[in-house]
Amino acid sequence: MPDLALSVLDLVPVRSGQTSADAVAASVALAERADALGLHRYWLAEHHNMPSVASTNPPVLLGVLAGRTRRIRLGSGGVMLPNHAPFVIAEQFAALEAAAPGRIDLGVGRAPGSDPVITALLRSEGHTSDVDRFPEHVRDIEALLGADGAGLPLATGEEYTVRATPAAAGAPVLWLLGSSDYSAELAGRLGLPYVFAHHFSGQGTEHALELYRSRFEASEHLGEPRTFLTANVVAAPTAAAADRLALPQLQHMARLRTGTPLTALDTVEAAEAAVLTSAQQELVDTMRSRWFVGEAAEVAERLTAFAERFGVDEVMISPAAGAFAADPIGRVPAREATLELLAAHLPQRSLAAA
Numbered sequence: 001m002p003d004l005a006l007s008v009l010d011l012v013p014v015r016s017g018q019t020s021a022d023a024v025a026a027s028v029a030l031a032e033r034a035d036a037l038g039l040h041r042y043w044l045a046e047h048h049n050m051p052s053v054a055s056t057n058p059p060v061l062l063g064v065l066a067g068r069t070r071r072i073r074l075g076s077g078g079v080m081l082p083n084h085a086p087f088v089i090a091e092q093f094a095a096l097e098a099a100a101p102g103r104i105d106l107g108v109g110r111a112p113g114s115d116p117v118i119t120a121l122l123r124s125e126g127h128t129s130d131v132d133r134f135p136e137h138v139r140d141i142e143a144l145l146g147a148d149g150a151g152l153p154l155a156t157g158e159e160y161t162v163r164a165t166p167a168a169a170g171a172p173v174l175w176l177l178g179s180s181d182y183s184a185e186l187a188g189r190l191g192l193p194y195v196f197a198h199h200f201s202g203q204g205t206e207h208a209l210e211l212y213r214s215r216f217e218a219s220e221h222l223g224e225p226r227t228f229l230t231a232n233v234v235a236a237p238t239a240a241a242a243d244r245l246a247l248p249q250l251q252h253m254a255r256l257r258t259g260t261p262l263t264a265l266d267t268v269e270a271a272e273a274a275v276l277t278s279a280q281q282e283l284v285d286t287m288r289s290r291w292f293v294g295e296a297a298e299v300a301e302r303l304t305a306f307a308e309r310f311g312v313d314e315v316m317i318s319p320a321a322g323a324f325a326a327d328p329i330g331r332v333p334a335r336e337a338t339l340e341l342l343a344a345h346l347p348q349r350s351l352a353a354a
Helices: 020-037 058-068 086-099 116-122 129-145 181-190 205-215 239-257 268-273 278-290 296-310 333-345
Strands: 005-010 041-044 073-080 104-109 150-153 159-162 173-178 194-196 227-236 292-295 314-319
Touching: 005 020, 005 227, 005 333, 020 041, 020 058, 020 333, 041 058, 041 104, 058 073, 058 086, 073 086, 073 173, 086 104, 086 129, 104 129, 129 150, 129 173, 129 181, 173 181, 181 194, 181 205, 194 205, 194 227, 205 227, 205 296, 227 239, 227 296, 227 333, 239 268, 239 278, 239 292, 292 296, 296 314, 296 333, 314 333
Parallel strands: 005 041, 005 314, 041 073, 073 104, 104 173, 173 194, 227 292, 227 314
Antiparallel strands: 150 159
């Protein structure tokens, strides 16, 4: 089986009975395990005001992980740029790069990813119109992170230089993330690495990657297209065990998509006892068919075929295994086991810094 680099996408899930501190502790343990196993990168998503998700502030949590890991690349998957001032994001990730040189990725997305109330709280002016300025803000961040900084023209005709950090020796690798044609085309035009959110729905990946590759223009930082795939994954010693472990997250996503009020994630036992509507069960079945759930060797084979189909050498997995009621409150052993089992079946290859 060809070597395939594995990476991790983490939302810092919160299960029933956990505090936010417990959930963060579990993700720190997961990141430490990914680092020890030789996985390539560990990214945190940005979500707000959700009872099951504690990854509200990727830069802060990445600072914690930078101090607890040794070699793995750390990044955002992603920062929802319309929610934030570009200068603030540039400063935060420049500081992370200074703390963990050569290990930081800055993945940015165009969607606000929140409801209007949250958007108003995140941006003092309460506007969502910055979505339209996404390309401009991406360019601003690129300039701000560079050693020369960005030049702002003043009314006096003078230029005011702004830098995200006073003496940059390096910069985070900037990635564009998306689930539509827009981001694929923009990433190609700007000559930036790109990731399509395959784990969202499992559809549209082939078209998005073809569009990105066909529109790619070499840039100062990247000479050819660079991309990888994302996938929801549960690996276990047996297929039956994996199916049980996948239930809490599958049911939670079905409730989300049917507008059911959300809670923290169920334990495996609670998920097995849950009664779903027919619409929710249909969603569970559809998502289950698109996820990579099963015995470890079989999942490893499917991930390799998945990567070969789309011509990539890296897959970023969202380890979607749930927890049992008796599991340690500050760990999710089945998430850690998914990484361990796949690393055992997929010898980790060394990739370039990006």
